Amino acid sequence: MSKADEIGGLSNDVLLLFVPLPKRPEWIERISKRFKGLQVRWVCAIKDDKSMVTAKDVPAEVLDGVTLLSTYRPPPVELIPHVRFVQLNSAGVDSWIGHPTYEDPAVTICTSNGIHAPQIAEWVIGAWLFHQRQFLHFTENMKKGYWPPSPFATQVQDSPGMRMGILGYGAIGRQCARLGSALGMEIYAYTRSERATPESRKDDSYCVPRTGDPEGLLPAKWFHGTSAGAVNAFLAQDLDFLVLSLPLTPETRGILSHPQFEILGSRKDGKKPFIANVARGGHIDQEALIEALETGTICGAALDVTNPEPLPAEHPLWRAPNLLLTPHISWVSSFLPDRLLDVLECNLERLGTGKPLINVVDRKLNY
Amino acid sequence: MSKADEIGGLSNDVLLLFVPLPKRPEWIERISKRFKGLQVRWVCAIKDDKSMVTAKDVPAEVLDGVTLLSTYRPPPVELIPHVRFVQLNSAGVDSWIGHPTYEDPAVTICTSNGIHAPQIAEWVIGAWLFHQRQFLHFTENMKKGYWPPSPFATQVQDSPGMRMGILGYGAIGRQCARLGSALGMEIYAYTRSERATPESRKDDSYCVPRTGDPEGLLPAKWFHGTSAGAVNAFLAQDLDFLVLSLPLTPETRGILSHPQFEILGSRKDGKKPFIANVARGGHIDQEALIEALETGTICGAALDVTNPEPLPAEHPLWRAPNLLLTPHISWVSSFLPDRLLDVLECNLERLGTGKPLINVVDRKLNY
Numbered sequence: 001m002s003k004a005d006e007i008g009g010l011s012n013d014v015l016l017l018f019v020p021l022p023k024r025p026e027w028i029e030r031i032s033k034r035f036k037g038l039q040v041r042w043v044c045a046i047k048d049d050k051s052m053v054t055a056k057d058v059p060a061e062v063l064d065g066v067t068l069l070s071t072y073r074p075p076p077v078e079l080i081p082h083v084r085f086v087q088l089n090s091a092g093v094d095s096w097i098g099h100p101t102y103e104d105p106a107v108t109i110c111t112s113n114g115i116h117a118p119q120i121a122e123w124v125i126g127a128w129l130f131h132q133r134q135f136l137h138f139t140e141n142m143k144k145g146y147w148p149p150s151p152f153a154t155q156v157q158d159s160p161g162m163r164m165g166i167l168g169y170g171a172i173g174r175q176c177a178r179l180g181s182a183l184g185m186e187i188y189a190y191t192r193s194e195r196a197t198p199e200s201r202k203d204d205s206y207c208v209p210r211t212g213d214p215e216g217l218l219p220a221k222w223f224h225g226t227s228a229g230a231v232n233a234f235l236a237q238d239l240d241f242l243v244l245s246l247p248l249t250p251e252t253r254g255i256l257s258h259p260q261f262e263i264l265g266s267r268k269d270g271k272k273p274f275i276a277n278v279a280r281g282g283h284i285d286q287e288a289l290i291e292a293l294e295t296g297t298i299c300g301a302a303l304d305v306t307n308p309e310p311l312p313a314e315h316p317l318w319r320a321p322n323l324l325l326t327p328h329i330s331w332v333s334s335f336l337p338d339r340l341l342d343v344l345e346c347n348l349e350r351l352g353t354g355k356p357l358i359n360v361v362d363r364k365l366n367y
Numbered sequence: 368m369s370k371a372d373e374i375g376g377l378s379n380d381v382l383l384l385f386v387p388l389p390k391r392p393e394w395i396e397r398i399s400k401r402f403k404g405l406q407v408r409w410v411c412a413i414k415d416d417k418s419m420v421t422a423k424d425v426p427a428e429v430l431d432g433v434t435l436l437s438t439y440r441p442p443p444v445e446l447i448p449h450v451r452f453v454q455l456n457s458a459g460v461d462s463w464i465g466h467p468t469y470e471d472p473a474v475t476i477c478t479s480n481g482i483h484a485p486q487i488a489e490w491v492i493g494a495w496l497f498h499q500r501q502f503l504h505f506t507e508n509m510k511k512g513y514w515p516p517s518p519f520a521t522q523v524q525d526s527p528g529m530r531m532g533i534l535g536y537g538a539i540g541r542q543c544a545r546l547g548s549a550l551g552m553e554i555y556a557y558t559r560s561e562r563a564t565p566e567s568r569k570d571d572s573y574c575v576p577r578t579g580d581p582e583g584l585l586p587a588k589w590f591h592g593t594s595a596g597a598v599n600a601f602l603a604q605d606l607d608f609l610v611l612s613l614p615l616t617p618e619t620r621g622i623l624s625h626p627q628f629e630i631l632g633s634r635k636d637g638k639k640p641f642i643a644n645v646a647r648g649g650h651i652d653q654e655a656l657i658e659a660l661e662t663g664t665i666c667g668a669a670l671d672v673t674n675p676e677p678l679p680a681e682h683p684l685w686r687a688p689n690l691l692l693t694p695h696i697s698w699v700s701s702f703l704p705d706r707l708l709d710v711l712e713c714n715l716e717r718l719g720t721g722k723p724l725i726n727v728v729d730r731k732l733n734y
Contacts, residue, residue, distance in 0.1 A: 020519060050517040118551055119525035126500045129493025138693045139503055145680030147694040150417040152387060158486035158700040160575050182549035184485055184577040208527050210551040313512030326505045327514045333525040 009352035011037025015068040017344070018058065018075070019089055020046045021337045031345065035352055039065075045072055055079050068351075070344050074099045083107060085351060087344045091116050091172065091331070093361050094248040094280060102363065110347055110359040114171040114206030115339035116331040120304075121175035121211075123330035124243055124276045125183070127302030130324060131274060132156060160184030165239035166219075167231075167255070168246025169195075171205045172278060174213035176243050181218050185241070189219035190234045192226055192246075205359050206343045226251055228259075235263045241274050248280035257285035265297030272299040278330050281307030286317055293320045304330040376719035378404025382435040384711070385425065385442070386456055387412045388704045398712065402719055406432075412439055422446050435718075437711050441466045450474060452718060454711045458483050458539065458698070460728050461615045461647060469730065476728040477714055481538040481573030482706035483698040487671075488542035488578075490697035491610055491643045492550070494669030497691060498641060499523060527551030532606035533586075534598075534622070535613025536562075538572045539645060541580035543610050548585050552608070556586035557601045559593055559613075572726050573710045593618055602630045608641050615647035624652035632664030639666040645697050648674030653684055660687045671697040 015031075015038055023042040032040050041062055045053045055063070055075030063079050072089040077100040086101065086109045093111060096102040102109065130136070133156060141148070148154075164180040166173040169189040177187045195201045201216025213219075223234040235242070242264065246252055256275070264273050275298055277284055286307060292298045300322035309328055311317060317325060333339075347357045382398075382405055390409045399407050408429055412420045422430070422442030430446050439456040444467040453468065453476045460478060463469040469476065497503070500523060508515070515521075531547040533540040536556040544554045562568045568583025580586075590601040602609070609631065613619055623642070631640050642665055644651055653674060659665045667689035676695055678684060684692060700706075714724045 046517070046519050050519045052517060118527045119523060122496055122525055122550065123500055126493065126496025126502065129489055130497055130502050133490055133493045133693075133697075135493065135497050135502070135691065135693075136506055138696075139691065141694070142685050142692055145678070145682065145685040147677035147680075149677075150413070150419060151694065151696045151699055152413050152417045154696045154699045155701060156486060156696075156699045158489055158702060160485045160578055160702070178549050179546070181577075182545050183489065184575065208551065210548075211527055310514035310516075311512070313514075315512065318509050318512040324502065324506070325509055326500075326502075327508070327518065329518045329521045329523075330500075332518055332521045332523045334522060335525055335527070 006036050007352035008036045010035045013067045014039040014065045016066040017042045018045050018071040020072055077101050088112055092247055109361045110357050112343050113359045115343055117171040117175040118208050118211050119333035120172045120278045120330045121179055124176050124278055125179045127276055127324050131300045162240035164241045166243045173245040174203055175211050177213050177218040187219045188221045188237055190223045194224045195222050232263055235260055238267050239273050244277040244279045244283050246279050248282050253282045254285050255283050258288040261288055261292035261297050274299055275301040277303045277305055281305040290316055290320045293322055304328055373403050374719035375403045377402045380434045381406040381432045383433040384409045385412050385438040387439055444468050455479055459614055477724050477726040479710050480726045482710055484538040484542040485575050485578050486700040487539045487645050487697045488546055491543050491645055492546045494643055494691050498667045529607035531608045533610045540612040541570055542578050544580050544585040554586045555588045555604055557590045561591045562589050599630055602627055605634050606640050611644040611646045611650050613646050615649050620649045621652050622650050625655040628655055628659035628664050641666055642668040644670045644672055648672040657683055657687045660689055671695055
């Protein structure tokens with residue numbers, strides 16, 4: 001490494017990686033060399049039994065003096081009094097809202113927005129195709145060794161010409177758009193703030209190479225707003241497939257409830273949409289969803305998030321028809337560690353050289 | 368319709384649509400007007416109970432004098448002695464090989480190549496994501512209302528940076544490439560004949576709008592050949608995902624057997640590929656496949672085609688591990704009728720005006 005690559009701006013800092021990854025000595029060595037004087041500590045946040053380590057389990061001397069923190073869950077503020085930068089290991093910040101560190105404007109908080117986009121979009125499209133192609137039905141037939149007498153007993157709608165509506169056009173929504181577009185779908189995007197100019201349509205978050213829609217070129221139409229009326233107008237666009245990929249904020253909580261399912265299911269052509277939620281359980285009124293599934297107001301749904309989590313075994317959502325429910329795992333990927341460290345390193349470099357960080361949480365806006 | 372749109376070249380012809388679609392009087396009326404003097408007959412090839420009508424069930428007067436035939440299955444030659452053009456309702460021609468009509472060089476035979484590409488590619492990518500995202504496992508958990516204590520118990524590899532190998536780069540393979548590419552995969556294509564020039568890489572089959580790779584721009588590398596050695600060299604390219612989308616011919620029968628699975632499973636990095644077959648059951652030595660699945664030589668497979676079909680209930684393939692098996696339904700789509708009639712009309716127009724047809728079967732080559 002050349003002298004020119006050494007960055008001095010973090011020489012008084014202590015970085016703690018409290019991350020769900022085993023320690024990578026070669027990464028620590030590289031970062032320690034690159035950021036002159038930076039102390040690097042690492043605590044693997046998963047135990048051998050796959051349960052999570054809490055910040056209270058971390059020895060006091062490891063937390064002592066930490067100024068830069070990469071973490072999945074928010075530690076109690078008294079354990080991280082000197083933190084000035086938090087690199088979240090999640091795309092959402094909802095578990096931090098109300099936390100004193102989050103409320104402190106002197107602390108810069110960045111998400112890992114973008115590192116989960118490929119796998120979550122794969123979950124979304126996988127869930128769509130799982131539903132459309134009736135794979136569950138066929139796996140039941142496999143158990144019986146049953147080959148039906150005619151292929152025409154199967155009814156399938158394929159995707160070309162369908163319309164995908166994406167509520168929240170961030171990194172995840174953009175990769176859903178990329179896949180939907182490759183399937184031949186038309187993309188409609190919904191964002192909180194207006195995206196009228198090419199510049200405003202760009203994605204400023206981390207983007208895994210060969211994925212996403214960094215320039216914001218895929219949507220055929222853009223919608224925006226914060227009111228229920230604006231959302232309802234979007235939902236009335238004859239959507240075949242609605243993806244929820246927006247942050248949970250007070251104004252997006254319960255964004256889909258009885259009136260919205262009613263709108264989604266009231267297409268003049270009688271077609272019924274499919275809904276995928278990879279955002280947060282709180283976005284959907286689950287009673288309304290169950291009713292929409294039971295009455296056929298929507299043709300199906302896929303949820304990777306519920307309210308509460310874990311969902312109790314006796315919750316009726318488990319037994320709703322035409323629903324795929326997974327336990328908040330859509331973000332899991334074996335490539336996550338590399339992407340997580342990549343975003344962190346990118347922001348350390350920007351922090352050390354005084355450049356604007358990526359994925360900074362705007363605590364006034366939230367999305 | 369203007370006089371200029373009228374086409375006279377089929378005035379001595381009798382067209383029979385022996386197709387798995389209910390009669391569409393408005394289509395018949397339009398075609399009859401457009402092709403002056405053309406007689407149009409229509410027999411729906413599916414019964415109410417979804418079983419298929421055979422040509423022998425068709426009244427003699429309906430078959431009498433037919434010169435242009437759109438059909439799914441080959442009728443006995445004595446029932447169609449005057450046929451000069453056959454528009455197949457399938458992408459494959461293997462059920463016609465050896466049929467006297469097929470052997471007669473005076474008969475032009477066209478496939479419906481391209482009309483099945485979107486839905487079959489969706490099946491392929493759906494099967495891939497079904498496997499990768501372990502949806503079957505999660506549906507089992509749903510029955511129990513089980514939410515695991517940690518998300519880290521789930522292991523998932525997402526697609527960016529993976530390599531998809533496509534054996535047979537026709538309409539179906541091209542839409543698989545489009546989807547694989549959107550997932551962030553690198554595409555390697557294998558064709559029978561060399562595709563060295565941009566012109567040779569183009570797709571000359573019917574292409575559903577917004578799908579496929581009509582210009583042949585997606586593959587990072589092209590491979591070709593007819594020998595086992597050429598195929599084996601392709602299979603040795605560290606493929607993560609192998610798609611079989613090639614016609615069944617004497618030289619492609621059994622193209623994947625013990626040695627080929629051995630090659631696929633021998634990557635230096637220890638990774639094991641996934642295989643999807645949407646071509647014909649005869650392409651794969653099923654005993655070798657079962658062994659490859661049981662020994663973990665490949666990580667999983669998805670078959671929409673088997674040998675024989677229907678697959679008997681007692682066949683061991685039904686119980687092979689990490690396998691998704693569906694009863695030759697990947698081509699089913701509610702949009703198929705429109706695409707089928709679109710290809711037929713396109714070829715009638717070319718036939719009537721003396722232009723080269725699309726999707727003509729080259730009976731010397733087969734692929």
